[in-house]
Amino acid sequence: MSIVKQAPVLLVIIPLLSAFLVNILGLINRKYCFPVAALAIFGSFAASVITLIRVIENGVIHYRLGGWPPPFGIEYVVDHFNALVLVTVSFVSLMAVLFSKESIKKELPDKIPQFYTLFVLLVTGLLGMTVTGDAFNLYVLLEITALTGYALIAMGDNRALVASFNYVILGTIGASFYLLGVGHLYIMTGSLNMADLLNILPGLYSVNAIFIALLLILVGTWIKMAFFPMHGWLPNAYTYAPSAAGCLVAPLVTKVSVYIMIRIMLSVFSAEYVYEVSGLSDTVVWMAVIAIISGSILALAQTDFKKMLTYLIVAEVGYMVGGAWLASSTGLTGAMLHIVNDALMTLCLFIFAGIVVYKRGGHQLQDLAGLYKKMPVTMTAFTVGALSMIGVPPTAGFFSKWYLILGAIDAGRYHFMVALLVSSLVNAILFFRIIEIAHFEPRMDHHGGETEKNIIDEAPISMLVPLIIVALCLIVIGLYSGDIVTNIIQHSVPTGLL
Amino acid sequence: MQSILADYNYWIYILLMMIGLYAMLAKNNLVKKVIGMSIFQTAIIVFYVSIGAKKHASIPIIAHGHGAVEAAIDVAHYANPLPHVLMLTAIVVSVGTLGVALAICLGIYRRYNTLEEDDIQEQLQ
Numbered sequence: 297m298s299i300v301k302q303a304p305v306l307l308v309i310i311p312l313l314s315a316f317l318v319n320i321l322g323l324i325n326r327k328y329c330f331p332v333a334a335l336a337i338f339g340s341f342a343a344s345v346i347t348l349i350r351v352i353e354n355g356v357i358h359y360r361l362g363g364w365p366p367p368f369g370i371e372y373v374v375d376h377f378n379a380l381v382l383v384t385v386s387f388v389s390l391m392a393v394l395f396s397k398e399s400i401k402k403e404l405p406d407k408i409p410q411f412y413t414l415f416v417l418l419v420t421g422l423l424g425m426t427v428t429g430d431a432f433n434l435y436v437l438l439e440i441t442a443l444t445g446y447a448l449i450a451m452g453d454n455r456a457l458v459a460s461f462n463y464v465i466l467g468t469i470g471a472s473f474y475l476l477g478v479g480h481l482y483i484m485t486g487s488l489n490m491a492d493l494l495n496i497l498p499g500l501y502s503v504n505a506i507f508i509a510l511l512l513i514l515v516g517t518w519i520k521m522a523f524f525p526m527h528g529w530l531p532n533a534y535t536y537a538p539s540a541a542g543c544l545v546a547p548l549v550t551k552v553s554v555y556i557m558i559r560i561m562l563s564v565f566s567a568e569y570v571y572e573v574s575g576l577s578d579t580v581v582w583m584a585v586i587a588i589i590s591g592s593i594l595a596l597a598q599t600d601f602k603k604m605l606t607y608l609i610v611a612e613v614g615y616m617v618g619g620a621w622l623a624s625s626t627g628l629t630g631a632m633l634h635i636v637n638d639a640l641m642t643l644c645l646f647i648f649a650g651i652v653v654y655k656r657g658g659h660q661l662q663d664l665a666g667l668y669k670k671m672p673v674t675m676t677a678f679t680v681g682a683l684s685m686i687g688v689p690p691t692a693g694f695f696s697k698w699y700l701i702l703g704a705i706d707a708g709r710y711h712f713m714v715a716l717l718v719s720s721l722v723n724a725i726l727f728f729r730i731i732e733i734a735h736f737e738p739r740m741d742h743h744g745g746e747t748e749k750n751i752i753d754e755a756p757i758s759m760l761v762p763l764i765i766v767a768l769c770l771i772v773i774g775l776y777s778g779d780i781v782t783n784i785i786q787h788s789v790p791t792g793l794l
Numbered sequence: 795m796q797s798i799l800a801d802y803n804y805w806i807y808i809l810l811m812m813i814g815l816y817a818m819l820a821k822n823n824l825v826k827k828v829i830g831m832s833i834f835q836t837a838i839i840v841f842y843v844s845i846g847a848k849k850h851a852s853i854p855i856i857a858h859g860h861g862a863v864e865a866a867i868d869v870a871h872y873a874n875p876l877p878h879v880l881m882l883t884a885i886v887v888s889v890g891t892l893g894v895a896l897a898i899c900l901g902i903y904r905r906y907n908t909l910e911e912d913d914i915q916e917q918l919q
Binding site: 384414432436442443446447450454455457458461463465468469473475476479482483723 | 801815824828831834835838841842845877880882883884887890891894898899901902904914917918
């Protein structure tokens, strides 16, 4: 069963090599690009599932690249938490690639090989960041993800180039801060292996350079995840990206950055250092409160559906950062579960936005008018996604929010609880406004007359299938979230917290 | 003063970094922003390279004479190669970023016929 043992590395290598293959085959015939890309991502998904099952059965996996023992070689470490994130990332990518087939034919017909090459490379970067146990290797993969992301976003419509340029500048500052933080850690410890750093650091807790390293790494990851007020690049970049690229980038890049923050907090520094010695906990939770409230208010002000979603992402990032810094095990559980749930919810809503763009050619709120009668299946799936975003049981969004609120109460940080409730309320207003527009307003032409008859006119089947699967997943994960927490997440939450 | 002189490499990298950051955030011309980004990344490369250097140290290759017994190796005689090797990767990354940024600048110039940020914002309104 040697192939099973290689799964942690295969899930990165398969998409990496396929990126070259997609590019070469694209020169011969662009019809080959989609199947190769989809197969590669399916391969990663299969490898991730195998890895998750092995982790649940046998515990943490350490994979030594080239057989070099750590701390000299690069090591892949898969524990319960990142196995879960791996499955989420590869699943979301798989759904996004299925959705992209028709969407890309309409939006970028002459850039298909380039699009799929970048798409598969972006997945490689995301999976690599998740699986690696080496702080510098993480930087390289962070930049692979970022560079492919810039290019994918720049392929979008009119304003995308300017949005992508701002993203390049801010993204580079973020990655450079991360690299600088790792440099500080390296000067103090002489190591880059995360497990090794975790062992060396306790003796150095009183040194200022370690605190600066933590701050630099945090600011770097915060810029990458668009944590308010460092979110400036996100709304335009994700709004004007091609629909299919948005479906991959919007759910995953911010979530994987949150994962990195939690990984650095718990596996490089320790829970003891970040929550007690550093004294940052209170400040960061307050910042998260501001992020949640501002993201929600800014979302209310939008008339563009996709832009509204991007501000909701800013608010959701606040949920996860706040949950991770509550210093309570329930809050941390909530943050980890919310990474999975939020990736799926965002994917659901962005696929829906992609379908609207495909059918109506725009993403203003008014473009949604009359959709319930025209596209009943699409709208049902959208409603599930919206309810999950609001946090209505039994959808997945309710359960992670519930853990976050319990965590806030455990930690005695009621302002965070209030922020979560306010944000849920705002989400309810936002989505019921959309449901109202889509349900009751007929679509008007420029003269104020009804232009279209209510004939069912659904999106192509290859767009509907991923949307329906994701919507079902939101309900299924909601129903099984207790099992996910006890069998997977609990093992990665450090003991000794509140 | 003594400590400033002793750690001059850190002061140089901080100075370079601030120049880069200023150019990235304050300049109006997109290519100047890209140059600022490049300076910013170079500052970090300088930082890493300087931490691996030592006075009176040689390259980290251990010479073996034929049949000779290995002499005792004194770490102080060799520079630390790891930060330098890391920076080879970081240089590749920064060249990649520079390429993507310039390609986007080219696209912007073709569409808006200018590289000044305020002109572009005007056209976008």
